[in-house]
Amino acid sequence: MSKKDAPTSPPPPSRASAVFEAIKLDFNTIKIIVLTAAVVTVLIATPLVLVLSKFVTFDALDDRFKVTDSVRPKILQTIAEGLDTGYSKNFIISSSSTDNTMLFYASQGQKVTLSISAESIGPFPQVSVYLNNCPIEREPRSERFNWYEKDMTSLLKSYMCGPDEPNLHTLRIVVSGGVQSGTELQMKCLVLVYQRIHDPPKEQLPK
Amino acid sequence: MRKVLLAMGIYLFAYSTPVTGDFVWSALRPGLEMEQGQFQDHGKSVRFVLLRCDPARNVVRVVDTFHEIGKGNALAAFSLREVMMKTGSLLAVNAGTSYSYSLPIPGGLLLTHGKIITPVNRQAHNSGFLCVASDRLVITDLSGLRPENCAYAVQKGPLIFRETAASVSDFNHRTVIAVDEQQRLLILITEDAASLPGIAAFLYASSPELNVQSALNMEGGATSGLLIAPELKAQPSEVGNVDGLVASAIAVYSRKAQ
Numbered sequence: 001m002s003k004k005d006a007p008t009s010p011p012p013p014s015r016a017s018a019v020f021e022a023i024k025l026d027f028n029t030i031k032i033i034v035l036t037a038a039v040v041t042v043l044i045a046t047p048l049v050l051v052l053s054k055f056v057t058f059d060a061l062d063d064r065f066k067v068t069d070s071v072r073p074k075i076l077q078t079i080a081e082g083l084d085t086g087y088s089k090n091f092i093i094s095s096s097s098t099d100n101t102m103l104f105y106a107s108q109g110q111k112v113t114l115s116i117s118a119e120s121i122g123p124f125p126q127v128s129v130y131l132n133n134c135p136i137e138r139e140p141r142s143e144r145f146n147w148y149e150k151d152m153t154s155l156l157k158s159y160m161c162g163p164d165e166p167n168l169h170t171l172r173i174v175v176s177g178g179v180q181s182g183t184e185l186q187m188k189c190l191v192l193v194y195q196r197i198h199d200p201p202k203e204q205l206p207k
Numbered sequence: 208m209r210k211v212l213l214a215m216g217i218y219l220f221a222y223s224t225p226v227t228g229d230f231v232w233s234a235l236r237p238g239l240e241m242e243q244g245q246f247q248d249h250g251k252s253v254r255f256v257l258l259r260c261d262p263a264r265n266v267v268r269v270v271d272t273f274h275e276i277g278k279g280n281a282l283a284a285f286s287l288r289e290v291m292m293k294t295g296s297l298l299a300v301n302a303g304t305s306y307s308y309s310l311p312i313p314g315g316l317l318l319t320h321g322k323i324i325t326p327v328n329r330q331a332h333n334s335g336f337l338c339v340a341s342d343r344l345v346i347t348d349l350s351g352l353r354p355e356n357c358a359y360a361v362q363k364g365p366l367i368f369r370e371t372a373a374s375v376s377d378f379n380h381r382t383v384i385a386v387d388e389q390q391r392l393l394i395l396i397t398e399d400a401a402s403l404p405g406i407a408a409f410l411y412a413s414s415p416e417l418n419v420q421s422a423l424n425m426e427g428g429a430t431s432g433l434l435i436a437p438e439l440k441a442q443p444s445e446v447g448n449v450d451g452l453v454a455s456a457i458a459v460y461s462r463k464a465q
Contacts, residue, residue, distance in 0.1 A: 093282065096279055096282055097281050100281070100282050100309075101309040128284065130284070130308075130452075132429070133308055133429045133430065133450075134429075134448070159428065160429045160448040160451065161429065162428075170309055174283065175282040175283075176280075176289060178279075178283075179282070
């Protein structure tokens with residue numbers, strides 16, 4: 001056999017291509033591992049997240065990890081320190097079916113004050129002002145009067161004067177004898193609720 | 208398990224037993240008596256006022272505050288004080304629930320003068336009814352209620368049984384009504400917060416002389432109140448909140464006035 005007729009064999013792989021093949025093989029393995037891990041994580045995490053979202057709240061996590069403990073006073077309180085809350089209504093009562101209530105929000109222990117200016121056209125009827133289920137004064141008023149920032153905090157602490165719904169209070173104008181025809185009673189009412197941010201309401205868990 | 212139940216029984220017996228002695232009733236008028244005292248409820252002393260009213264000698268009825276007091280005036284207070292002032296009752300005590308502090312919206316059955324004002328609330332758990340018929344008083348659950356036989360009726364709850372003494376409940380200012388063996392109406396109002404087991408133990412176990420046949424818890428807490436007319440010279444004449452809004456009241460009248 002001459003040298004010319006000798007069969008040709010493929011050239012031995014170069015070192016570079018061998019390294020490339022090895023990396024390609026490893027990459028595929030890594031890709032399969034990463035994809036499997038991702039799928040398994042998603043499969044486990046989805047129901048876990050759905051279940052935990054019913055129980056775990058931001059407040060609960062924050063209570064444990066104390067993330068906002070140092071931040072909340074500095075930022076939120078600075079923003080809100082001047083923001084006491086006010087609720088006002090100008091009651092004009094000329095018939096027995098006029099709206100005579102105003103709702104306001106105050107959590108337990110917050111300072112609450114009430115200012116009222118009461119005037120009438122025609123004879124002044126007997127008027128009582130109720131906070132939730134309590135008259136603020138024992139005797140009804142029978143002439144024009146003004147209250148300026150009358151403190152309601154201690155009254156609200158009494159078991160008799162608690163709110164109908166938690167933290168949701170009712171201010172009610174009571175005219176026991178009704179309003180005479182031709183009389184128009186005007187009651188300008190302002191409720192101030194102080195320092196809400198010092199006692200933030202607790203986050204409610206979904207029911 | 209047996210040991211736990213035994214321990215619970217001993218605890219409830221020891222701490223729910225009233226310390227009242229024999230009752231010394233003071234007569235306010237014929238057929239209307241009053242007693243004041245205190246009982247022990249889970250180690251706490253609870254002051255109470257108890258009234259006993261004979262419906263044969265006085266008229267007992269349920270007042271619908273919105274229609275009888277308001278009479279078209281939605282700005283009224285709808286309080287026990289107004290019930291007494293405007294209907295001339297000898298005494299008035301709070302009855303059913305109001306869904307609102309702005310208007311007296313009854314929660315559950317309210318029936319006055321034989322007419323249904325609001326229907327039965329069938330969702331209410333363990334609720335009971337006071338039915339004032341022409342010849343008798345009945346405290347019953349829903350299965351025993353015959354509205355057509357009642358001149359007046361009101362729904363509240365829970366019903367208080369002898370077994371209630373072994374249950375658990377929170378402490379609150381309470382108004383409880385009961386009917387005794389002689390068909391007299393008992394009205395119990397606590398000046399301190401009390402539990403229903405404590406009241407059940409007081410009514411049934413510790414005061415057998417009361418002969419309580421059935422008892423019903425009425426609206427409590429901020430609404431619980433009793434007002435007695437000044438002419439009866441009762442001391443105290445006011446207990447609890449008599450100025451708060453009530454959807455309904457139980458009032459007692461003299462037969463002459465009616």
